[in-house]
Amino acid sequence: VPDAVPRRRVSPALIDDPALEGYTMSAGTFVLPGRAAPRGRAASSGDARAVVDAVAERVRQHLAQQEVLFSLPVSVSARHIHVSREALDALYGRGYELHPVKDLSQPGQYASSETLTVVGPRLRSIGDVRILGPCRAYTQVELAPTDGRVLGLATLPIRESGQLAGALSVTLVGPAGSLTAPAAIRATRHVHASPEEARRVSVSPNQRVRVRVRGEAGVVLDNVLIRVHERYRLDLHLDTDDANAAGLVGGEMVDVLRG
Numbered sequence: 001v002p003d004a005v006p007r008r009r010v011s012p013a014l015i016d017d018p019a020l021e022g023y024t025m026s027a028g029t030f031v032l033p034g035r036a037a038p039r040g041r042a043a044s045s046g047d048a049r050a051v052v053d054a055v056a057e058r059v060r061q062h063l064a065q066q067e068v069l070f071s072l073p074v075s076v077s078a079r080h081i082h083v084s085r086e087a088l089d090a091l092y093g094r095g096y097e098l099h100p101v102k103d104l105s106q107p108g109q110y111a112s113s114e115t116l117t118v119v120g121p122r123l124r125s126i127g128d129v130r131i132l133g134p135c136r137a138y139t140q141v142e143l144a145p146t147d148g149r150v151l152g153l154a155t156l157p158i159r160e161s162g163q164l165a166g167a168l169s170v171t172l173v174g175p176a177g178s179l180t181a182p183a184a185i186r187a188t189r190h191v192h193a194s195p196e197e198a199r200r201v202s203v204s205p206n207q208r209v210r211v212r213v214r215g216e217a218g219v220v221l222d223n224v225l226i227r228v229h230e231r232y233r234l235d236l237h238l239d240t241d242d243a244n245a246a247g248l249v250g251g252e253m254v255d256v257l258r259g
């Protein structure tokens with residue numbers, strides 16, 4: 001005798017989980033594989049619970065996947081300094097040229113062999129802070145909050161690179177001299193992308209997105225700024241405090257979330 005209600009397969013979107021393979025649904029009741037279809041009674045409540053749990057898990061995974069706009073690699077930026085030509089003259093001597101030692105993830109940017117000592121209020125200092133080249137139009141000291149604490153700069157403002165309004169004053173000491181300037185910031189979390197990459201992953205310049213880091217120390221990072229330039233390459237830049245909190249060392253893939 002055929003069932004009164006025709007049986008249908010569970011939707012294909014839900015059934016690519018092997019745990020669900022072979023289940024059929026009859027008038028709203030799941031039927032375990034290899035068992036007789038219920039005739040006038042439901043499957044046992046334990047069976048039903050297992051199936052409901054499995055479906056709920058699959059739906060959760062499906063929705064989590066839909067949230068992901070695109071994935072990209074992480075670079076971790078340790079504390080560093082960008083210098084103007086004039087600052088480099090003052091700190092290393094007139095006409096001094098930086099010596100590149102390592103290319104960074106963004107084309108044309110490099111870590112130099114030159115470092116400076118950063119001195120905060122009350123003469124607390126951090127030595128061997130790397131200068132990144134080439135020279136820029138401004139001098140900027142990018143610190144993580146932990147560095148700020150060491151220097152006695154508890155209220156580092158979060159700023160986009162080059163926007164130094166409200167930056168905290170520090171003294172930079174080099175082999176040829178020193179200078180004091182309002183230059184210390186915490187860099188805004190940001191994604192670099194070329195115009196073509198931005199188009200491909202459907203983000204626009206200066207948009208802010210959320211980034212999810214998976215794993216045991218997983219986090220969701222809010223207010224991640226999209227920065228677009230011809231010379232950029234798709235890459236998420238985090239400071240060492242953000243990276244440490246999320247258990248990242250650099251090179252991992254993370255997900256930019258929709259909305």
Ligand SMILES: [Zn+2]
Pocket residue numbers: 190192237
């Ligand atoms: Zn960057």
